[in-house]
Amino acid sequence: xxxxxxLGGNALLKRGEPMTAEAQHTNVRIAALALAxxxxxxxxxxxxxxGPQVGLMAxxxxxxxxxxxxxxxxxxxxxxxxxxxxxxxxxxxxxxxGTDCATLLTRVEVDPKDPAFDQPTKPIGPVYSxxxxxxxxxxxxxxxxxxxxxxxxxxxxxxxxxAILNIAPIRLLVDAGVCVxxxxxxxxxxxxxxxxxxxxxEAVIDKDRTAALLAQTLMADILLMLTDVxxxxxxxxxxxxTAIADISPDELAEISFAAGSMxxxxxxxxxxxxxxxxxxxxxxxxxxxAIVEGRAGTRVRIAHGASETRLSGRETVTLP
Amino acid sequence: xxxxxxLGGNALLKRGEPMTAEAQHTNVRIAALALAxxxxxxxxxxxxxxGPQVGLMAxxxxxxxxxxxxxxxxxxxxxxxxxxxxxxxxxxxxxxxGTDCATLLTRVEVDPKDPAFDQPTKPIGPVYSxxxxxxxxxxxxxxxxxxxxxxxxxxxxxxxxxAILNIAPIRLLVDAGVCVxxxxxxxxxxxxxxxxxxxxxEAVIDKDRTAALLAQTLMADILLMLTDVxxxxxxxxxxxxTAIADISPDELAEISFAAGSMxxxxxxxxxxxxxxxxxxxxxxxxxxxAIVEGRAGTRVRIAHGASETRLSGRETVTLP
Numbered sequence: 001x002x003x004x005x006x007l008g009g010n011a012l013l014k015r016g017e018p019m020t021a022e023a024q025h026t027n028v029r030i031a032a033l034a035l036a037x038x039x040x041x042x043x044x045x046x047x048x049x050x051g052p053q054v055g056l057m058a059x060x061x062x063x064x065x066x067x068x069x070x071x072x073x074x075x076x077x078x079x080x081x082x083x084x085x086x087x088x089x090x091x092x093x094x095x096x097x098g099t100d101c102a103t104l105l106t107r108v109e110v111d112p113k114d115p116a117f118d119q120p121t122k123p124i125g126p127v128y129s130x131x132x133x134x135x136x137x138x139x140x141x142x143x144x145x146x147x148x149x150x151x152x153x154x155x156x157x158x159x160x161x162x163a164i165l166n167i168a169p170i171r172l173l174v175d176a177g178v179c180v181x182x183x184x185x186x187x188x189x190x191x192x193x194x195x196x197x198x199x200x201x202e203a204v205i206d207k208d209r210t211a212a213l214l215a216q217t218l219m220a221d222i223l224l225m226l227t228d229v230x231x232x233x234x235x236x237x238x239x240x241x242t243a244i245a246d247i248s249p250d251e252l253a254e255i256s257f258a259a260g261s262m263x264x265x266x267x268x269x270x271x272x273x274x275x276x277x278x279x280x281x282x283x284x285x286x287x288x289x290a291i292v293e294g295r296a297g298t299r300v301r302i303a304h305g306a307s308e309t310r311l312s313g314r315e316t317v318t319l320p
Numbered sequence: 321x322x323x324x325x326x327l328g329g330n331a332l333l334k335r336g337e338p339m340t341a342e343a344q345h346t347n348v349r350i351a352a353l354a355l356a357x358x359x360x361x362x363x364x365x366x367x368x369x370x371g372p373q374v375g376l377m378a379x380x381x382x383x384x385x386x387x388x389x390x391x392x393x394x395x396x397x398x399x400x401x402x403x404x405x406x407x408x409x410x411x412x413x414x415x416x417x418g419t420d421c422a423t424l425l426t427r428v429e430v431d432p433k434d435p436a437f438d439q440p441t442k443p444i445g446p447v448y449s450x451x452x453x454x455x456x457x458x459x460x461x462x463x464x465x466x467x468x469x470x471x472x473x474x475x476x477x478x479x480x481x482x483a484i485l486n487i488a489p490i491r492l493l494v495d496a497g498v499c500v501x502x503x504x505x506x507x508x509x510x511x512x513x514x515x516x517x518x519x520x521x522e523a524v525i526d527k528d529r530t531a532a533l534l535a536q537t538l539m540a541d542i543l544l545m546l547t548d549v550x551x552x553x554x555x556x557x558x559x560x561x562t563a564i565a566d567i568s569p570d571e572l573a574e575i576s577f578a579a580g581s582m583x584x585x586x587x588x589x590x591x592x593x594x595x596x597x598x599x600x601x602x603x604x605x606x607x608x609x610a611i612v613e614g615r616a617g618t619r620v621r622i623a624h625g626a627s628e629t630r631l632s633g634r635e636t637v638t639l640p
């Protein structure tokens with residue numbers, strides 16, 4: 001089966017661990033083992049997040065020249081290089097010799113009229129004091145929000161991915177059986193300018209939404225979103241908390257989830273299977289193969305005979 | 321014709337200009353016009369340098385966390401992302417719609433027994449005071465050299481490229497007519513460890529030497545090395561300074577050149593044409609097409625009937 005795997009950037013540079021190259025490398029090595037386990041039986045295309053990494057690259061650049069912050073498209077491209085290299089190297093180390101891998105930089109087009117541009121929501125880069133924030137806000141015209149722990153951070157828009165610009169070479173490689181790593185960080189955000197030319201834009205794209213678009217475009221059988229949560233839960237944190245094993249997108253849409261990183265995964269899962277994808281899986285990195293084989297995580301797919309109508313019950317539905 | 325173009329990192333982040341994302345973007349836009357001019361009539365594969373950029377990324381990281389310098393393989397991967405993205409975007413903007421481009425991260429294997437590891441020569445990253453240098457030298461076991469302008473800098477080994485690890489997918493794309501950008505910064509330096517697995521290494525690889533290996537492996541017709549010097553000169557800076565228009569590799573090998581960036585270009589040119597390559601060109605970025613068409617720069621190729629013996633004369637040889 002052809003599987004697009006979306007790997008969280010948080011799984012590679014973890015909260016609470018030191019923000020070092022060594023820590024990231026160790027985590028990539030672990031992730032590569034889980035991916036290789038899948039790749040032995042399936043064709044995988046690996047997309048990855050870059051949340052912590054793009055923040056760290058912004059910190060690096062801002063520490064050197066605070067008056068010259070590097071644009072988010074360029075920082076995103078740096079993270080595609082850094083993370084893509086590490087994944088490729090460790091994945092190839094874990095796979096049988098002779099396996100071909102390729103890591104492609106991926107520009108993803110967004111719509112300049114996307115309403116996300118009016119409402120920046122993604123915090124990024126350093127935490128500033130109230131005084132510093134006043135200065136950088138004035139100088140760079142940044143939107144800023146107060147942090148729960150004090151201080152202020154820049155927030156940037158997170159528009160929807162509209163098109164993967166490098167899809168033809170990606171498809172060529174995938175069809176030739178090459179293990180492709182691409183669309184890192186949801187893709188480098190670009191838009192068509194008034195002169196018709198593509199230009200980078202100050203934004204970040206959700207990697208799960210881009211992975212869904214990639215899976216759909218490549219007609220993948222499975223979209224697998226790997227994170228640090230076991231499954232999608234009903235009544236998360238409440239008395240009736242239950243892991244969902246199998247569910248249809250319509251039923252999933254009826255459940256309300258707290259805002260956070262699960263939201264985009266649920267939307268991406270629904271988008272993919274409604275567009276004809278076989279199954280979307282959500283679960284832990286170390287369960288990658290078990291999710292595909294139905295032994296862990298949450299699987300989202302159209303219920304047999306129920307693609308047009310919503311399921312009536314709210315119980316966990318286990319499909320064959 | 322199939323042309324591997326090696327573009328200097330100095331042409332994109334220039335000495336004397338501010339080290340900003342904007343300055344680099346402007347230079348990339350200019351470079352892309354010259355490349356597009358070539359790409360209209362030829363198939364081009366673009367390799368690029370990263371000298372100033374890998375230094376800048378090292379400065380960025382060191383400013384944020386001086387105690388945790390980022391390894392050179394990871395910094396090199398970051399520059400492949402950053403520079404590759406900018407070149408791809410501006411090249412595609414300059415080419416007719418429908419042209420396919422792909423930028424591939426490229427790991428290049430070096431030999432851990434390369435004598436370069438015993439004699440680090442390439443300065444990289446920040447300039448340290450004598451006192452700071454003592455500390456970082458002790459902490460990281462770096463080799464350091466005194467700068468002409470004062471202070472000390474880290475020097476790192478520059479081993480020869482042995483193999484381009486991602487060559488199969490690169491060849492697949494090139495053979496399908498895709499305009500490929502790869503081998504940035506001479507490639508991400510990796511070596512085979514004792515356990516048989518590939519690992520990153522603290523080194524930088526000369527981009528012209530890697531471009532020659534790439535051109536040879538892809539059986540390119542031309543290797544074109546673009547820089548800010550008009551041509552190869554005899555008696556550079558002397559009373560008999562003469563630009564060389566056409567020359568054979570054997571004759572070129574007899575001329576002695578001052579150490580500097582021209583050395584690797586001359587070796588790369590000789591290697592490529594001796595291995596069967598049609599022609600190696602050296603000259604200015606803006607003359608890219610003129611060099612290929614014989615109107616500018618220096619062209620190195622085997623003289624007709626003289627592939628086995630050296631030419632006797634030392635005059636400029638103009639081949640048909």
